[in-house]
Amino acid sequence: MRTYLEDILRVEYAFTAFLERIHSRNRFLTNEEIADTLAEFEDEKKLRMYACDYLRTSGSIQLDYKRLRIKEKTELCEHYKFTSLGAFLYIELFKGLEMHYIPRKCSYCGRWFLIEAGIYSEYCTRPVKGRDDGKTCRDLGHFKKYSEKIDNDPIWLTYNRAYKQHYARLLKKKMTQAEFQEWADYAIKLRDMVEHKKIGFDEYYKKIRE
Ligand SMILES: [Zn+2]
Structure with a gap:
């Protein structure tokens, strides 16, 4: 139970702080840049007090390969087993970084969304509340940024x-x-x-x- 709670709190504290660094350049990072960002984050250990402030796995992960049949097709699949929720979240975070599927807080509405491979954006695609023209945070956010640029x-x-x-x-x-x-x-x-x-x-x- 203790590990489970720490795993939940780790998302709130360590994951959020680490992701803020990852997004500080407003683009997808190269593997080398991710490695440097992780090393910088690790170097700041002195400032941390609780287990949930550390970016680490709370359990072990076992990987084996399985044959999976989907309709007529056969595929080779990676099959993971985790001993804790934290272990699953940890590998999800790093796999996501590698494949460019990265959670981020929307700079317009402040809610979390998942950046999907291909298009990096600091804004989500949810419709903005209180508007009936279907405009999303991404539409309004880019427009706001553009106007600010023109003004300044x-x-x-x-x-x-x-x-x-x-x-x-x-x-x-x-x-x-x-x-x-x-x-x-x-x-x-x-x-x-x-x-x-x-x-x-x-x-x-x-x-x-x-
Ligand atoms: Zn948004």
Whole structure:
């Protein structure tokens, strides 16, 4: 019973703290990065007081291979036996990391969800409560991030100001529609160049305002 309770608490404490580190870069980590993250986590042992603060297995795991027949097909399957819940959760966590199936807390609603192999996201795909347009945390989260970027990033701020100035020239007929379109294409090219560090910010700032 004690082991069982510790296993449950370990998910709440050690697993959560470890996963926070795993997600700190907002992308899937390589095996090498996972190994380094684990080593850093292990190195902080001094700060921990209880068994449930440690990332470890509370039991043993036995693996053997079995033949499994599913309808007409025969498959070779890994067959695991665990002596505790903690042992099962421990291997699930690491197998998940390896296969890119990783639990994470949604940055929009704060609830846990499972990131599935292929698409890394910090937002879940649950519909947002109180909306009837079916928008999910992922839709709104990415939009919020994009708006924040546009509002705070000097590259985007400069781009938006220059765009408004040029648009005003078009309205005052100081520029033709064709000239404005040409400038708009050029401005996007400039913005891409500075974002990919092909030109410096000063050069970008000067050219986009011309
Ligand atoms: Zn969510």
